[in-house]
Amino acid sequence: MEAFIVFLLVGLVVGVVARLLMPGPDPIGILGTIIVGCVGALIGGYLWTAVFGPNEGVAWIGSILMAMALLFLYRRMTVGRTSRRTVV
Numbered sequence: 536m537e538a539f540i541v542f543l544l545v546g547l548v549v550g551v552v553a554r555l556l557m558p559g560p561d562p563i564g565i566l567g568t569i570i571v572g573c574v575g576a577l578i579g580g581y582l583w584t585a586v587f588g589p590n591e592g593v594a595w596i597g598s599i600l601m602a603m604a605l606l607f608l609y610r611r612m613t614v615g616r617t618s619r620r621t622v623v
Contacts, residue, residue, distance in 0.1 A: 542573065543569060543573070545573075546570070546574075547568065547569050549575055549576045550570075550572025551568060553605075553606050554568060556599070557603055560610075562610065562614055563606075563609065571602050574605060575602025579597035579598040579601025580595070584597075
């Protein structure tokens with residue numbers, strides 16, 4: 536249970552840092568930030584370690600870069616969409 540809470544906190548921190556480094560509108564809330572941060576931490580940390588080796592404490596750079604890439608993709612897919620709900 537502790538590992539899961541730590542994983543969520545790391546995801547939140549990585550997601551927040553990625554959102555702060557990316558200029559422009561932020562169409563996601565806190566839950567989206569956590570999800571983007573967790574996925575970025577998993578994929579980016581793994582790729583960073585695979586490419587550069589097991590450097591102590593440096594995989595967070597890859598995590599933030601991957602979270603920024605995911606946030607960029609999310610923005611490209613969602614910004615500009617309009618809701619087509621009809622009020623009757």
